[in-house]
Amino acid sequence: MKRLMVSTLFAALSLSTWSAVAEDKPLDPVAGKSLYETYCFMCHDRGLGNAPRPADKADWAKRLPLGEDTLFKGVIDGPSHMYSKGISPVWSEWELRSMISYMMGTVTDADSQKQVNTASAADKERHLNLLHGRKLYEQVCFKCHDYGDLGAPKLGSPETWEERKDKDIDALARSVIDGKGHMYAHGGSNSRSISEFKSMIEYMLSSLEKGWVSPQKDCK
Numbered sequence: 001m002k003r004l005m006v007s008t009l010f011a012a013l014s015l016s017t018w019s020a021v022a023e024d025k026p027l028d029p030v031a032g033k034s035l036y037e038t039y040c041f042m043c044h045d046r047g048l049g050n051a052p053r054p055a056d057k058a059d060w061a062k063r064l065p066l067g068e069d070t071l072f073k074g075v076i077d078g079p080s081h082m083y084s085k086g087i088s089p090v091w092s093e094w095e096l097r098s099m100i101s102y103m104m105g106t107v108t109d110a111d112s113q114k115q116v117n118t119a120s121a122a123d124k125e126r127h128l129n130l131l132h133g134r135k136l137y138e139q140v141c142f143k144c145h146d147y148g149d150l151g152a153p154k155l156g157s158p159e160t161w162e163e164r165k166d167k168d169i170d171a172l173a174r175s176v177i178d179g180k181g182h183m184y185a186h187g188g189s190n191s192r193s194i195s196e197f198k199s200m201i202e203y204m205l206s207s208l209e210k211g212w213v214s215p216q217k218d219c220k
């Protein structure tokens with residue numbers, strides 16, 4: 001009985017974490033290319049929803065410095081991917097990493113190779129935090145905040161945030177948790193940890209930065 005419980009627990013853990021199936025063999029961009037052409041091309045070849053396109057240096061300029069490991073984490077935790085919803089057509093971490101390595105290889109020449117994996121730990125963490133925040137934001141918050149309904153401060157619209165500019169992230173998170181005006185408590189979402197609400201708000205605030213590109217809704 002004990003052994004059964006242990007093996008059940010182990011099976012549950014292996015299913016829930018990709019790292020449990022990590023393999024030692026080196027990544028293979030050639031195998032990655034053929035997998036890419038099966039699973040990824042439909043969005044990435046066309047840049048659907050701002051998906052970075054292979055061979056397009058501009059699409060990858062900010063991503064090469066993040067390195068393959070951070071991009072991998074973004075794919076399994078961020079928005080836009082099946083993996084982040086726990087549904088995966090590909091079962092091995094090695095396969096997914098090989099696909100990403102192929103994609104990165106399409107834009108790396110001798111010069112840009114120097115950029116790979118040069119971002120600071122803080123920048124990598126911020127990137128993943130914003131992707132996580134965006135994924136949660138897109139579950140509920142977008143319903144009002146994409147459109148500015150009922151006086152909701154709008155994504156990508158600094159004017160609508162003006163009256164809140166002196167509030168820090170803790171005060172903003174407090175408003176969401178308690179509810180404010182036409183916003184229900186928890187922004188109408190399931191109860192989440194404070195740090196998750198902060199990730200969502202950080203994503204919303206990042207949309208006010210210059211040069212921000214709105215993610216399209218045609219690709220989920």
Ligand code: HEC
Nearest residue numbers: 039040043048049050051052071074075080099100215219
């Ligand atoms: C349904 C469409 C879709 C499919 C299929 C898809 N992607 Fe993406 N992918 C996206 C979008 C959209 C983004 C941009 C997300 C964003 O705004 O950061 C993205 C971003 C990425 C990134 C950059 C992540 C980051 O942190 O910036 C990588 C790497 C990636 N995808 C790899 C893959 C791989 C590998 C596959 C195939 C196994 C795949 N994608 C399949 C839509 C897709």
Ligand code: HEC
Nearest residue numbers: 141144150151152164172175180181182183187188189200
């Ligand atoms: C039903 C629509 C609706 C939903 C869903 C919603 N909001 Fe809001 N939100 C509003 C409105 C309306 C306001 C403006 C409230 C006011 O100032 O009276 C607001 C205000 C805010 C503010 C500014 C608070 C302040 O102190 O000024 C933040 C931050 C925010 N929402 C985040 C979120 C997050 C995160 C989610 C998802 C978990 C979310 N909202 C879901 C309608 C909504």
